[in-house]
Amino acid sequence: MKNRVCGDIEKLVLKAVEQTSEAILITDAAGTIIYANQAMEEVSGYSAGELVGKRPSVLKNAGSHGPDFYRELWATVKSGRKWHGRLLNRRKDGTLYALDTDITPVKDPGGEITHFISVRRDITRELQLEKQLIESQKLESLGLLAGQIAHDFNNMLTIILGSVELVLEDTKEGTISHKLLAETLKTARQTAELTKQLLVFARRQETRPKKSCANDLIKDAELILKRLMANNIDLRMELQRDLWDAELEATQFRQVIMNLTINARDAMPDGGAMRLATSNVAVGEDSPWPIPPGEYVLVELKDTGTGIPQEILDKVFDPFFTTKPKGKGTGLGLSIVYGIVKQHKGEVLVDSAPGKGTTFRLFFPRAK
Ligand SMILES: Nc1ncnc2c1ncn2[C@@H]1O[C@H](COP(=O)(O)OP(=O)(O)O)[C@@H](O)[C@H]1O
Ligand SMILES: [Mg+2]
CATH class of the missing domain: 3.30.565.10 (Histidine kinase-like ATPase, C-terminal domain)
Known part of the structure; x- marks a missing residue:
């Protein structure tokens, strides 16, 4: 009776491992992959058959971690400690994905390491959302700043433009003054156009x-x-x-x-x-x-x-x-x-x- 219950639980645990949304990879002590669950297949694009028997480096690191990074990782897990960190890998199709990763050494009763279990959570979308948020916060504050300046500029330019137009009308054509004033008016108009564009960026336009x-x-x-x-x-x-x-x-x-x-x-x-x-x-x-x-x-x-x-x-x-x-x-x-x-x-x-x-x-x- 006891045996049957145990057997059932083992089957259930195996099912849980197979079906969880965390990607799970088990390697032997030498680092050769002996098991990959469904989530691992989905996130990496490789089938379990393509992974088993290979080294985890088949998952192609994205080249963004230097050799020191992997040396530190291996040193940690080989000394029997758990490693936690973020791995950047490439899927089979070449696209990048980011994984929040735990690597835990498994020891036999004598304390020898027999396996490593790596549990990985795909955080690509979270990272993208985070980046997008930072980006939009940056543009938001730039917009506030630009909007305030553009708004003040616009008011001042209205006065400048109005005055120069009036003075220009009273100035004799062909004179140096007329030429300089015409040039001033042109520049002021260009500046007004620029300010108007900044106001669009700052969403101050109706x-x-x-x-x-x-x-x-x-x-x-x-x-x-x-x-x-x-x-x-x-x-x-x-x-x-x-x-x-x-x-x-x-x-x-x-x-x-x-x-x-x-x-x-x-x-x-x-x-x-x-x-x-x-x-x-x-x-x-x-x-x-x-x-x-x-x-x-x-x-x-x-x-x-x-x-x-x-x-x-x-x-x-x-x-x-x-x-x-x-x-x-x-x-x-x-x-x-x-x-x-x-x-x-x-x-x-x-x-x-x-x-x-x-x-x-x-x-x-x-x-x-
Ligand atoms: N379709 C594109 N292909 C390549 N680079 C682009 C493209 N669109 C924008 N860029 C880059 O973004 C910069 C900013 O674009 P934009 O704000 O329109 O300013 P501008 O066109 O006046 O430089 C460009 O100078 C260019 O380097
Ligand atoms: Mg452009």
């Missing part, structure tokens, strides 16, 4: 969104988009039929698409392709996008351009951040995109790597 279909707004802008594109760039549209409505302000939405299109063009000096696509997406807790769950209209702009290096990816939405030569870039295009999308209660994500092109994804909440 918007009057209307329930609309993004497809219609895109089709209205198609001619302008085509004109913006050089001849050697192939512009493709894939607009989903029966696209949900979203609360959109037409001019602002168009500005977003135009800014992104201009950037895509600039990133493809030798030509390429840009794809503009729309679709309905329901984002759940387990979605690949680090944004709040909900139903969204997704607008995707994908180019085959230069791509953006990792180290500047976090900065592209900052106002005045540009990699373009003076006179060409203002560094405001993406800040404006960000401000407008946020004002629409939406989200914007960028996905890019050098040589792999760039994809911007805009998520607008589905209209009720």
